[in-house]
Amino acid sequence: MDDQLYREIILDHYKNPRGHGVIEDADAEADGMNPLCGDEVSIYVAFAEDGETIEDVKFSGRGCAISQAATSMLMELAVGKTADEVARMPRDELLEEIGVPLQNNPTRLKCALLGLTTLKVALHKAKGTPLPDGLAGFDELELK
Amino acid sequence: MAVTTPRKLDAQTLRQDFPIFGHPIHGKPLSYLDSASSSQKPRQVLDAMRTFYETSYANVHRGVYDLAERATAGFEASREKVRALINAPSTAEVIFTRNVTQGLNLVAYAWGLDNLGPGDVAVVTELEHHANFVPWQQIAKRTGAEFRVIGIDDAGELRLDGLDAIAQAGQIKVVAANLVSNTLGTINPIDRLTAWAHEQGAIMVVDAAQAVPHRRVDVQALGCDFLGFTSHKLCGPTGAGALYGRRELLERMSPFEMGGEMIRKVSIEETTWNDLPYKFEAGTPAFVEAYGMGVAIDYITEVGIEAIEEYEHELVGLVLDRLAELPWVTVYGPPAGRRAGIVSFNVDDVHPHDVAQILDSEGVCVRASHHCTQPLMRRLGITATARASFYLYSIPEEIDRLIGGLHKVRKVFA
Numbered sequence: 001m002d003d004q005l006y007r008e009i010i011l012d013h014y015k016n017p018r019g020h021g022v023i024e025d026a027d028a029e030a031d032g033m034n035p036l037c038g039d040e041v042s043i044y045v046a047f048a049e050d051g052e053t054i055e056d057v058k059f060s061g062r063g064c065a066i067s068q069a070a071t072s073m074l075m076e077l078a079v080g081k082t083a084d085e086v087a088r089m090p091r092d093e094l095l096e097e098i099g100v101p102l103q104n105n106p107t108r109l110k111c112a113l114l115g116l117t118t119l120k121v122a123l124h125k126a127k128g129t130p131l132p133d134g135l136a137g138f139d140e141l142e143l144k
Numbered sequence: 145m146a147v148t149t150p151r152k153l154d155a156q157t158l159r160q161d162f163p164i165f166g167h168p169i170h171g172k173p174l175s176y177l178d179s180a181s182s183s184q185k186p187r188q189v190l191d192a193m194r195t196f197y198e199t200s201y202a203n204v205h206r207g208v209y210d211l212a213e214r215a216t217a218g219f220e221a222s223r224e225k226v227r228a229l230i231n232a233p234s235t236a237e238v239i240f241t242r243n244v245t246q247g248l249n250l251v252a253y254a255w256g257l258d259n260l261g262p263g264d265v266a267v268v269t270e271l272e273h274h275a276n277f278v279p280w281q282q283i284a285k286r287t288g289a290e291f292r293v294i295g296i297d298d299a300g301e302l303r304l305d306g307l308d309a310i311a312q313a314g315q316i317k318v319v320a321a322n323l324v325s326n327t328l329g330t331i332n333p334i335d336r337l338t339a340w341a342h343e344q345g346a347i348m349v350v351d352a353a354q355a356v357p358h359r360r361v362d363v364q365a366l367g368c369d370f371l372g373f374t375s376h377k378l379c380g381p382t383g384a385g386a387l388y389g390r391r392e393l394l395e396r397m398s399p400f401e402m403g404g405e406m407i408r409k410v411s412i413e414e415t416t417w418n419d420l421p422y423k424f425e426a427g428t429p430a431f432v433e434a435y436g437m438g439v440a441i442d443y444i445t446e447v448g449i450e451a452i453e454e455y456e457h458e459l460v461g462l463v464l465d466r467l468a469e470l471p472w473v474t475v476y477g478p479p480a481g482r483r484a485g486i487v488s489f490n491v492d493d494v495h496p497h498d499v500a501q502i503l504d505s506e507g508v509c510v511r512a513s514h515h516c517t518q519p520l521m522r523r524l525g526i527t528a529t530a531r532a533s534f535y536l537y538s539i540p541e542e543i544d545r546l547i548g549g550l551h552k553v554r555k556v557f558a
Binding site for chain 1: 494498
């Protein structure tokens with residue numbers, strides 16, 4: 001099963017994460033934590049001049065291969081999209097991108113969605129829009 | 145003169161008592177290395193509980209009919225087994241609980257709220273499970289008492305040389321520590337801590353969750369004031385546990401939970417409390433589970449507590465030797481001589497979650513977590529570890545499969 005889980009692309013993103021780092025004076029940022037395993041992620045967003053398009057997005061933190069790789073892929077997905085598009089991005093879009101079977105593994109699903117959920121929180125905070133109920137369906141994640 | 149020959153534990157034979165080992169995981173034989181989290185159950189316990197439900201089930205206490213008497217007798221017989229296991233002076237000092245957490249909260253609330261205040265100090269250790277850490281931290285906050293933590297050295301052992309400094313913080317009223325660390329397997333010097341606590345005029349509260357199932361624990365020899373353990377870690381069912389408390393203290397304490405069973409007389413104006421231990425057992429207890437805990441105590445006693453301790457000591461020596469051969473594995477905690485059957489480790493550059501996931505594909509169950517010891521994780525400068533732990537049914541072949549699985553982890557992340 002984890003021969004599928006630990007596919008080359010996951011390991012590649014884990015070892016060479018895209019968008020890893022910090023944006024000083026970011027337009028939007030948030031910290032997320034998965035209390036189950038102690039994984040932490042901070043996400044930083046810089047908007048383009050229109051104030052809507054995500055020009056740059058970075059993440060820092062530590063976590064397992066699944067959470068780090070998923071967040072790394074998310075960085076690539078989010079650049080160029082508008083805040084609104086990302087805030088409404090269905091989780092399946094990211095899961096499809098990750099492309100590994102996590103449906104029967106709710107624990108690892110949380111790992112995979114930590115980055116996306118944290119990014120959405122950052123965008124909602126920056127735009128002053130209320131967080132939707134049960135954001136990404138994972139109330140257990142600790143979001144600041 | 146009767147001569148007791150120490151029995152040698154035969155794990156391969158005992159293993160046949162545990163139906164779960166007949167069920168492969170991902171087509172591989174089950175290697176269950178997570179007994180510190182919860183133990184597997186022998187057929188003897190499962191059968192006895194089923195028979196209890198089928199032949200002797202009615203609510204305990206107050207029933208006048210035969211069935212209720214039988215249920216009560218089974219429940220109370222289990223209390224005596226708990227008493228004998230930990231050598232408590234009396235069954236009045238054995239309170240049935242849901243788990244260790246509930247037992248420790250009982251002490252923190254029922255004793256702590258009335259006995260702590262400004263100028264007092266509650267002391268725990270850096271090795272504590274959150275269950276023996278958070279209640280004292282929070283009760284200290286509520287009562288205005290100080291909260292202090294006994295630190296550890298780099299080997300994960302308590303730094304008793306720090307006690308004098310802690311004593312400067314105020315009047316030490318309670319010292320809470322585990323007998324065996326659930327994360328590092330460190331065996332703590334509870335006798336010395338108890339002596340220190342009593343010198344300060346403090347009570348000693350012991351979390352024995354990882355100790356009672358694996359080694360001889362004698363509350364009178366330890367001299368402690370409270371000690372909690374749980375059934376599900378000693379081959380018994382979930383939902384049952386026990387708290388030993390010294391009678392003088394229990395008698396002076398207010399109840400923790402209130403309702404049925406724990407009262408003597410209730411009127412609109414006033415309520416008086418039942419005798420010990422019932423004063424602390426409000427509501428219908430998990431009595432079939434408490435009964436099952438008694439059967440489990442019979443089981444481990446029959447195997448031999450000393451034999452279990454000795455056997456686990458062999459296993460932990462073996463796994464530490466094998467892990468030491470892997471330069472890319474970091475092991476946390478003390479050497480085998482001062483450690484129970486628990487080993488926390490990490491693989492270089494691989495998150496423990498990923499380690500556990502890949503081991504699972506080999507049928508090897510280890511926990512990957514902070515193990516409810518976040519202050520300890522912070523002290524070690526990590527967020528989590530993988531943890532292998534043993535019990536009387538663990539076999540060296542499981543250690544072979546663990547090591548084989550770790551090589552696979554290494555290969556996947558190479």
